[in-house]
Amino acid sequence: MRNLDQDERRSGKRATLTWGELSDVKEFSLPSYDPPDDTDLHALATELGIRIWMPDPRRARRWQRVIRSACESTRDRLPPRYATDTSLVPFRPRLAEALRPGLRILDVGAGARPMLPAEVRPKECTYVGFDVDGDELLKAPAGSYDDVVVGDVCELQADLVGRFDLVVSWLAMEHVKPVPVALHNLSRYQRPGGGRFLGYLSGTFSVHALLNRIVPHGIAKAAMQRLHARRPDTVFRAHYDCCWYDALEAIAARSWARAEIVPLFTGGWYFRFSPLLRAPFLAYEEWAYAGGHRNLAAYYLLDAVV
Ligand SMILES: C[S@@+](CC[C@H](N)C(=O)[O-])C[C@H]1O[C@@H](n2cnc3c(N)ncnc32)[C@H](O)[C@@H]1O
Numbered sequence: 001m002r003n004l005d006q007d008e009r010r011s012g013k014r015a016t017l018t019w020g021e022l023s024d025v026k027e028f029s030l031p032s033y034d035p036p037d038d039t040d041l042h043a044l045a046t047e048l049g050i051r052i053w054m055p056d057p058r059r060a061r062r063w064q065r066v067i068r069s070a071c072e073s074t075r076d077r078l079p080p081r082y083a084t085d086t087s088l089v090p091f092r093p094r095l096a097e098a099l100r101p102g103l104r105i106l107d108v109g110a111g112a113r114p115m116l117p118a119e120v121r122p123k124e125c126t127y128v129g130f131d132v133d134g135d136e137l138l139k140a141p142a143g144s145y146d147d148v149v150v151g152d153v154c155e156l157q158a159d160l161v162g163r164f165d166l167v168v169s170w171l172a173m174e175h176v177k178p179v180p181v182a183l184h185n186l187s188r189y190q191r192p193g194g195g196r197f198l199g200y201l202s203g204t205f206s207v208h209a210l211l212n213r214i215v216p217h218g219i220a221k222a223a224m225q226r227l228h229a230r231r232p233d234t235v236f237r238a239h240y241d242c243c244w245y246d247a248l249e250a251i252a253a254r255s256w257a258r259a260e261i262v263p264l265f266t267g268g269w270y271f272r273f274s275p276l277l278r279a280p281f282l283a284y285e286e287w288a289y290a291g292g293h294r295n296l297a298a299y300y301l302l303d304a305v306v
Helices: 006-010 038-048 062-074 091-098 134-139 179-189 207-214 217-228 245-255 267-271 275-290
Strands: 104-108 126-131 147-150 166-170 196-202 258-264 299-305
Touching: 062 275, 091 196, 091 299, 104 179, 126 134, 134 147, 166 179, 179 196, 179 245, 207 267, 245 258, 245 299, 267 275
Parallel strands: 104 126, 104 166, 126 147, 166 196
Antiparallel strands: 196 299, 258 299
């Protein structure tokens, strides 16, 4: 995937992959929406309740950034990407761009919390919640779904094929296996010639994914409750199947006409509870980020059209 040059960024042009480009994708790509200036960055950080440090162009070497990342963490300041590469910032403009009245939207792995709450949907949208667990869908606020489908995303639902202008999936694909089948099925539910998919998922090689696979589920639930105040019934078993950049890219090549995969290096949120653990983690993450190790990202945003 290529980076945008400055003019393309100003014009708001997006970096997208085409079939032709997929075979020789080598460059690391940063989120392609216009980069905010320093003032915007600080405003975004304040909105998120965090403090960030600004890069010093005189100390731009990788090892300098790695050390700085750890040192700044001890002062409770995060790398600037934590203001921009959050779940919402790269997602929000894409969603805003995709939404319009009358859309048919499918939310996959929607469970108790639709990605788009009813009150913010454009008029006359049809919003379908799809989940393997019908009880989860029932926990959603009243009026969340116009229709529900209970089923496994890995099994093709013939009556959904070609029906949706927008298919969304928020932190669900890491719970699914096999992901290549699931994502291919989702591409089939998109309206031919323009239906869009917007997904956000955890990465296989993120520290939280690695821990999740080592630690027994019961202990993981208790830890999430204690360290992150998460209710146990909001912690689901996860497989993290094919949730890394190269794997997603290969899936995208088979399933969509154009796709953009944005790696997000923001795993430090998981270490909010311990500044002691967060500092070495941020040093490691800065190493991965600055070195373009896109398979090691904590999260990915997937934006694709058929
Ligand atoms: C972490 S929850 C995310 C729920 C919601 N999207 C949110 O952001 O709060 C993951 C959801 O994926 C659903 N899920 C897991 N495996 C699935 C599958 N094979 N097919 C469809 N949904 C699945 C779970 O039941 C759960 O509701």
